[in-house]
Amino acid sequence: MIPIVYNVRSVVRRPVSTTLTALGVGLVVAVFIGMLALANGFRAALAKTGSDANAMVLRKGADSELSSGLGRDVASIIAADPHVAIAPDNRPLVSPEVYVLVPLGKVFDTTQVANVVVRGVSDQAWQVRSNVHVTEGQRPASGRADVCVGKRLVQRFPHTGIGETLRFGGRDWKVTCHFAAAGSAFESEIWGENEQFMPVFRGEVFQSITFRLKDPAAFDEAQRSLQGDKRMTVDVHRESDFYAQQSRLLGTILGFLAVMITSIMAVGAVFGAINTMYAAISSRAPEIGVLLTLGFRPWTVLVSFLAESAFIAVIGGILGCLFALPLNGIVTGTTNWSSFSEIAFSFRVTPLLLFAGLTFAVVMGVIGGFFPALRAARLQVVQALR
Amino acid sequence: MALVEIRDVYKSFQREEQRIDVFTGLTLDIEAGSFTALMGPSGSGKSTLLNLIAGLDKPTRGTVRVAGAPVSEMSPSQLAAWRARNIGFVFQSFNLLPVLTAYQNVELPLLLTRLSGKERTERVKLALDVVGLADRADHYPRQLSGGQEQRTAIARAIVADPTVMLLDEPTGQLDARSSQEVLTLLQRLNSEFSKTIVIVTHDAHAAERAKMILHLEKGDLIEKPRVAAAAAR
Numbered sequence: 001m002i003p004i005v006y007n008v009r010s011v012v013r014r015p016v017s018t019t020l021t022a023l024g025v026g027l028v029v030a031v032f033i034g035m036l037a038l039a040n041g042f043r044a045a046l047a048k049t050g051s052d053a054n055a056m057v058l059r060k061g062a063d064s065e066l067s068s069g070l071g072r073d074v075a076s077i078i079a080a081d082p083h084v085a086i087a088p089d090n091r092p093l094v095s096p097e098v099y100v101l102v103p104l105g106k107v108f109d110t111t112q113v114a115n116v117v118v119r120g121v122s123d124q125a126w127q128v129r130s131n132v133h134v135t136e137g138q139r140p141a142s143g144r145a146d147v148c149v150g151k152r153l154v155q156r157f158p159h160t161g162i163g164e165t166l167r168f169g170g171r172d173w174k175v176t177c178h179f180a181a182a183g184s185a186f187e188s189e190i191w192g193e194n195e196q197f198m199p200v201f202r203g204e205v206f207q208s209i210t211f212r213l214k215d216p217a218a219f220d221e222a223q224r225s226l227q228g229d230k231r232m233t234v235d236v237h238r239e240s241d242f243y244a245q246q247s248r249l250l251g252t253i254l255g256f257l258a259v260m261i262t263s264i265m266a267v268g269a270v271f272g273a274i275n276t277m278y279a280a281i282s283s284r285a286p287e288i289g290v291l292l293t294l295g296f297r298p299w300t301v302l303v304s305f306l307a308e309s310a311f312i313a314v315i316g317g318i319l320g321c322l323f324a325l326p327l328n329g330i331v332t333g334t335t336n337w338s339s340f341s342e343i344a345f346s347f348r349v350t351p352l353l354l355f356a357g358l359t360f361a362v363v364m365g366v367i368g369g370f371f372p373a374l375r376a377a378r379l380q381v382v383q384a385l386r
Numbered sequence: 387m388a389l390v391e392i393r394d395v396y397k398s399f400q401r402e403e404q405r406i407d408v409f410t411g412l413t414l415d416i417e418a419g420s421f422t423a424l425m426g427p428s429g430s431g432k433s434t435l436l437n438l439i440a441g442l443d444k445p446t447r448g449t450v451r452v453a454g455a456p457v458s459e460m461s462p463s464q465l466a467a468w469r470a471r472n473i474g475f476v477f478q479s480f481n482l483l484p485v486l487t488a489y490q491n492v493e494l495p496l497l498l499t500r501l502s503g504k505e506r507t508e509r510v511k512l513a514l515d516v517v518g519l520a521d522r523a524d525h526y527p528r529q530l531s532g533g534q535e536q537r538t539a540i541a542r543a544i545v546a547d548p549t550v551m552l553l554d555e556p557t558g559q560l561d562a563r564s565s566q567e568v569l570t571l572l573q574r575l576n577s578e579f580s581k582t583i584v585i586v587t588h589d590a591h592a593a594e595r596a597k598m599i600l601h602l603e604k605g606d607l608i609e610k611p612r613v614a615a616a617a618a619r
Contacts, residue, residue: 005485293469
């Protein structure tokens with residue numbers, strides 16, 4: 001094989017065209033990683049929201065909490081079900097919840113409103129959702145118009161500081177705490193007591209009931225038993241599956257957009273690589289002639305120039321990764337199309353994504369280098385040496 | 387049996403509408419261990435003949451055999467493998483790869499063999515030593531003089547111990563002193579190491595160093611091979 005050092009040094013000898021081509025590839029890789037980091041962050045936020053150990057009950061046929069409604073009788077039936085885990089204080093770990101969207105003005109421009117999830121929970125909700133914990137302040141006291149604000153909302157919406165008063169549903173609500181939920185979608189919600197929210201919003205009806213399974217492995221049995229109960233018409237989901245499902249539509253669209261947009265940009269980068277490699281090959285025709293004269297076979301010339309093109313692309317890929325890395329952790333928000341609610345999440349640049357970016361760069365390099373390399377391999381020795 | 391056998395070779399090129407006949411039935415033998423100079427005016431077919439022997443070009447008709455191998459009938463892939471083992475080629479403009487050191491340039495043909503790294507190192511050192519450039523192994527071509535570049539190219543041509551060395555105007559771009567050095571080296575390779583050498587040259591002084599001079603004109607050998615003065619001495 002033609003030694004790789006020949007290609008590496010040839011690349012270094014033409015720094016301007018190498019840098020420009022690598023930058024082109026780098027920008028595409030950065031956009032590719034950035035967009036997938038967005039989709040990744042969105043999926044991760046929702047995936048982390050649900051727990052495998054919890055089950056979620058909705059009205060039969062409801063595909064989101066918004067379209068669901070369950071009466072107090074259903075809440076009582078579920079609380080008494082033997083599949084529900086029991087807390088040390090002997091109370092069932094069940095949280096019948098009110099789920100509504102309220103329009104709130106954003107902090108930088110209060111004329112822009114976003115639909116924020118307001119979730120009325122039972123006292124047990126804080127135990128049922130083991131990933132949720134108060135980071136600052138005191139939990140809302142029972143019987144009072146208190147709310148706890150998810151930490152992702154604090155920076156984005158006004159009047160969310162502890163001790164401040166939020167106004168929604170025609171009433172004032174005192175912010176008594178902030179909570180974190182391991183980066184999940186709960187962090188984009190406002191929680192208060194379900195009994196306080198019920199009369200204000202949708203009357204004597206809960207939107208969902210979430211409970212901790214006594215045995216998470218026995219979910220199927222719990223589902224069969226509850227769905228078969230003639231006293232109610234409900235669907236039972238594993239909480240983790242429910243939130244994964246919620247992320248599917250927008251997550252898929254974001255992923256699709258990432259591929260679409262970067263594919264279009266990649267065409268430009270590939271043409272850049274083609275141009276660079278054609279120029280390199282035409283100026284190095286005598287060198288190729290020498291290699292063929294020495295006895296290197298045409299396919300080794302092809303592989304050598306493909307490797308050179310891939311090498312330039314890898315430089316571009318590394319640049320792209322460096323451009324994209326600072327995106328990691330940046331918080332952004334969007335409307336989840338499954339629930340129509342604002343959800344804030346972080347860009348997630350994972351090692352796998354960086355690897356995918358580098359692989360994408362190599363693919364661009366190989367595609368861009370193929371036809372020039374083929375031309376190099378097909379050069380007639382006598383003509384190449386002239 | 388001659389080492390190089392050229393039998394009734396025709397070679398023509400198409401240039402736009404015009405057909406140019408370079409050889410029309412050339413027959414020639416080159417013996418093993420000979421040192422042959424091919425002379426003649428530009429366009430007489432000297433370089434084409436060298437290319438045919440090296441398998442870089444194919445005759446329109448006729449056969450070229452080198453050490454019994456039917457060069458004119460091999461596929462490009464077979465030719466590449468055959469050239470790597472049998473041909474050491476030296477160009478007028480040296481044609482060293484500018485991004486590789488003298489050592490790496492000389493090592494190139496050995497990368498096509500099954501020699502170990504250690505064996506390759508020994509062979510490269512020996513070849514550079516033979517051409518008197520052992521101390522320039524780490525120099526890049528731009529750091530060498532023309533004569534040194536050509537001697538490096540000769541080291542590259544001999545390192546794999548080929549059957550035939552073919553040199554196309556090896557002194558064409560060198561000053562008188564460097565030319566003498568290169569020609570002396572070629573004589574040494576022929577006499578001490580029994581290398582079969584064919585050089586194409588315009589330079590009568592260079593041709594005088596060969597044992598045999600062949601004159602080509604318009605594709606024909608215009609006189610019988612004659613023994614050069616150097617060989618007669």
